[in-house]
Amino acid sequence: MELRVTDLTCARGGLPLIEGLSFALGRGEALVLRGPNGSGKTTLLRTLAGLQPALAGEISCPPEQMAYAAHADGLKSTLTVRENLAFWAAIHGLREVGPALEAMNLQDLADRQAQHLSAGQKRRLGLARLMVTGRWLWVLDEPTVSLDAASVALFAGVVRAHLATGGAALLATHIDLGLPEARLLDLSPYKAAIPADLGFGGFDGDNGGAFL
Numbered sequence: 703m704e705l706r707v708t709d710l711t712c713a714r715g716g717l718p719l720i721e722g723l724s725f726a727l728g729r730g731e732a733l734v735l736r737g738p739n740g741s742g743k744t745t746l747l748r749t750l751a752g753l754q755p756a757l758a759g760e761i762s763c764p765p766e767q768m769a770y771a772a773h774a775d776g777l778k779s780t781l782t783v784r785e786n787l788a789f790w791a792a793i794h795g796l797r798e799v800g801p802a803l804e805a806m807n808l809q810d811l812a813d814r815q816a817q818h819l820s821a822g823q824k825r826r827l828g829l830a831r832l833m834v835t836g837r838w839l840w841v842l843d844e845p846t847v848s849l850d851a852a853s854v855a856l857f858a859g860v861v862r863a864h865l866a867t868g869g870a871a872l873l874a875t876h877i878d879l880g881l882p883e884a885r886l887l888d889l890s891p892y893k894a895a896i897p898a899d900l901g902f903g904g905f906d907g908d909n910g911g912a913f914l
């Protein structure tokens with residue numbers, strides 16, 4: 703099983719951002735997306751995860767096989783850390799949350815409500831959630847935001863363990879995760895041409911869609 707993306711075009715706000723993108727990601731592999739702010743990394747991940755349609759191209763793997771972690775952690779604020787994990791585990795037909803608690807160093811916080819966690823602790827819980835989905839393909843958007851160096855290292859270990867058990871990970875990140883085995887995919891060559899029918903100055907891809 704693998705993720706195969708063929709000749710993909712993605713857009714945000716109605717404007718194509720990436721076009722002609724093809725790559726493959728198999729089990730046991732990690733792929734890190736690279737590209738400057740606004741180059742479309744989040745847009746690509748959202749498209750793969752089925753949150754928005756592709757303008758063109760093919761994605762071989764359905765969103766149901768992916769665990770997507772976006773900027774927002776998607777936590778239930780009044781549930782405890784353990785209850786949050788149990789909630790997600792139940793949705794995915796799993797029961798065991800102990801290894802996920804341990805892997806992201808959450809045991810001492812297991813009975814604390816998510817709303818009372820620090821930003822980094824919330825992020826650790828959001829990442830521990832990946833482990834109770836049972837899904838082979840992790841699609842991760844800036845997973846290390848708010849994490850300290852020790853937690854980044856913990857997370858790299860979790861990803862490595864996932865790869866070792868036949869998983870795969872596609873990540874957008876600006877930092878060095880400490881995963882030297884990961885391949886890099888630079889999105890710069892796939893930058894979409896500005897549609898000619900815009901008819902004026904251009905589009906600044908990094909300012910939220912303001913026209914110059």
Ligand SMILES: Nc1ncnc2c1ncn2[C@@H]1O[C@H](COP(=O)(O)OP(=O)(O)OP(=O)(O)O)[C@@H](O)[C@H]1O
Pocket residue numbers: 714715716719737738739740741742743744745746874906907908909910911
């Ligand atoms: N909801 C939205 N509506 C319209 N345009 C958007 C929206 N969200 C983002 N954009 C624009 O789409 C472009 C691509 O954004 P995207 O978030 O995919 O880039 P990115 O490569 O992930 O950036 P970063 O490295 O800053 O996280 C940017 O120009 C951005 O301003």
